[in-house]
Amino acid sequence: MIWNEKMECISKDDLLDLASQRLKNMVSYLSANCPTYKKNLDQHGLTASDIRNIGDIIKLPFTTKDDMRDSYPFGLFSRPLQDIAEIHVSSGTTGNPTVVGYTKDDIKLWSEVMARALCCAGAEPGDMLQNAYGYGLFTGGLGLHYGALEMGLTVIPVSSGQTKRQLKLMDDFKPRILSCTPSYLLYMAEEAKEMGLDPQESSWQIGVLGAEPWSESMRLEIEQLWNILATDIYGLSEIIGPGVAQECKYKDGLHIFWDVFYPEIIDPESGLPAKEGQSGELVITTLTKQGIPLLRYRTRDIVSINYEKCACGRTSPRISKIKGRTDDMIIVRGINVFPSQIEHVLLGIEGTQPHYQLVVDRKSGELDDLEVLVEVEEKIFSDEIKKLRALEEKIRKEIESVLGILVKVKLVEPKTIERSMGKAKRVIDKRQV
Ligand code: DLL
Numbered sequence: 001m002i003w004n005e006k007m008e009c010i011s012k013d014d015l016l017d018l019a020s021q022r023l024k025n026m027v028s029y030l031s032a033n034c035p036t037y038k039k040n041l042d043q044h045g046l047t048a049s050d051i052r053n054i055g056d057i058i059k060l061p062f063t064t065k066d067d068m069r070d071s072y073p074f075g076l077f078s079r080p081l082q083d084i085a086e087i088h089v090s091s092g093t094t095g096n097p098t099v100v101g102y103t104k105d106d107i108k109l110w111s112e113v114m115a116r117a118l119c120c121a122g123a124e125p126g127d128m129l130q131n132a133y134g135y136g137l138f139t140g141g142l143g144l145h146y147g148a149l150e151m152g153l154t155v156i157p158v159s160s161g162q163t164k165r166q167l168k169l170m171d172d173f174k175p176r177i178l179s180c181t182p183s184y185l186l187y188m189a190e191e192a193k194e195m196g197l198d199p200q201e202s203s204w205q206i207g208v209l210g211a212e213p214w215s216e217s218m219r220l221e222i223e224q225l226w227n228i229l230a231t232d233i234y235g236l237s238e239i240i241g242p243g244v245a246q247e248c249k250y251k252d253g254l255h256i257f258w259d260v261f262y263p264e265i266i267d268p269e270s271g272l273p274a275k276e277g278q279s280g281e282l283v284i285t286t287l288t289k290q291g292i293p294l295l296r297y298r299t300r301d302i303v304s305i306n307y308e309k310c311a312c313g314r315t316s317p318r319i320s321k322i323k324g325r326t327d328d329m330i331i332v333r334g335i336n337v338f339p340s341q342i343e344h345v346l347l348g349i350e351g352t353q354p355h356y357q358l359v360v361d362r363k364s365g366e367l368d369d370l371e372v373l374v375e376v377e378e379k380i381f382s383d384e385i386k387k388l389r390a391l392e393e394k395i396r397k398e399i400e401s402v403l404g405i406l407v408k409v410k411l412v413e414p415k416t417i418e419r420s421m422g423k424a425k426r427v428i429d430k431r432q433v
Contacts, residue, residue, distance in 0.1 A: 114147020
């Protein structure tokens with residue numbers, strides 16, 4: 001079933017007309033409602049009349065994660081706070097998180113695109129969805145929740161964690177659809193076996209899995225373990241959360257909902273459009289959002305794009321699985337982590353050095369492990385063990401409060417972390433995804 005046939009199967013010409021109109025309206029809207037964008041557009045000598053059609057999008061300046069940080073918390077909002085119905089937050093690169101606000105109409109839009117996504121994965125009205133994405137400031141839980149309500153699913157808002165209870169609910173209620181991160185689903189297989197449940201016999205038939213990178217081999221492993229159709233869902237808080245793009249049963253790229261999230265692929269170095277079919281950075285313009293619409297947002301995610309019609313009947317272009325990032329962000333247990341966040345914490349703690357390394361690992365059947373190696377000053381290292389432990393504890397607690405996940409901290413002697421002549425190697429990722 002296709003949730004919104006009119007938009008998901010629109011002809012390319014009609015889409016370009018619609019997107020042109022919407023982009024013009026959006027530039028006028030931002031000029032009138034968002035002083036930060038108005039200033040930026042003025043600096044580039046641009047007004048809505050410079051946008052004749054969607055091809056003129058390349059005249060517009062990019063928006064970056066740094067712009068979000070610099071306008072913390074509400075500087076990029078286009079509506080007064082009284083009109084904002086909901087706020088979500090994701091990791092920023094340093095001290096301040098990235099804040100996004102939704103009007104009631106934005107929540108309707110989110111519900112609509114998430115209903116499209118769930119349908120695209122194969123859900124049917126009347127199905128039951130076990131939603132094991134985290135509820136709260138992370139957009140995963142509520143995004144899937146809104147989509148499920150919109151398309152008439154019965155939703156179990158179990159959120160992430162409490163794995164044994166999670167598996168008991170599956171066994172008792174028999175939901176057909178599951179949403180969570182792919183690594184969590186792998187982890188759940190081990191727990192299921194411990195509980196005497198056979199993953200092959202689970203009620204889940206379709207997984208809506210995303211929020212972190214995962215490979216085709218991980219898909220195969222999940223599909224074989226659980227006897228499930230494992231589909232990929234992509235999104236980011238800045239654009240709306242989950243519901244930007246979703247795979248259909250053919251699993252040949254993720255359909256991006258381009259009537260509302262207009263995609264471009266650029267060469268991340270030059271900022272110019274990438275050659276057709278080539279990989280590059282995904283840039284997205286929100287064409288209809290109100291609370292915090294963004295022009296040409298640089299996602300830092302590397303993809304390629306395919307404009308051919310899909311066997312499922314949808315004409316919406318398909319982005320590839322995410323092939324990497326243009327920055328050093330990593331995702332640990334579904335949480336975005338920037339090494340710079342950790343650096344920021346260390347710089348505020350006396351006795352530590354700004355030499356550190358993050359080691360991420362995922363042992364078979366376990367969740368991700370993040371260990372932070374921190375160099376300390378010579379005089380600290382020769383202190384008694386008790387003092388070292390206390391410092392380790394302090395660093396651990398501060399990092400955990402910034403990242404919101406459990407970490408291990410290991411203090412190491414001065415000059416033990418490899419020095420680099422170029423870019424410091426901050427992350428050692430041992431996970432096989
Ligand atoms: O992760 C939204 C989401 C929730 C997507 C639930 C899918 C399911 P953020 O926390 O803002 O939002 O993180 C966004 O996560 O720029 C990608 O780097 C990465 N990401 C999201 N989905 C995928 C995916 C949510 N399917 C950042 N594959 C994005 C690879 C993904 N990376």
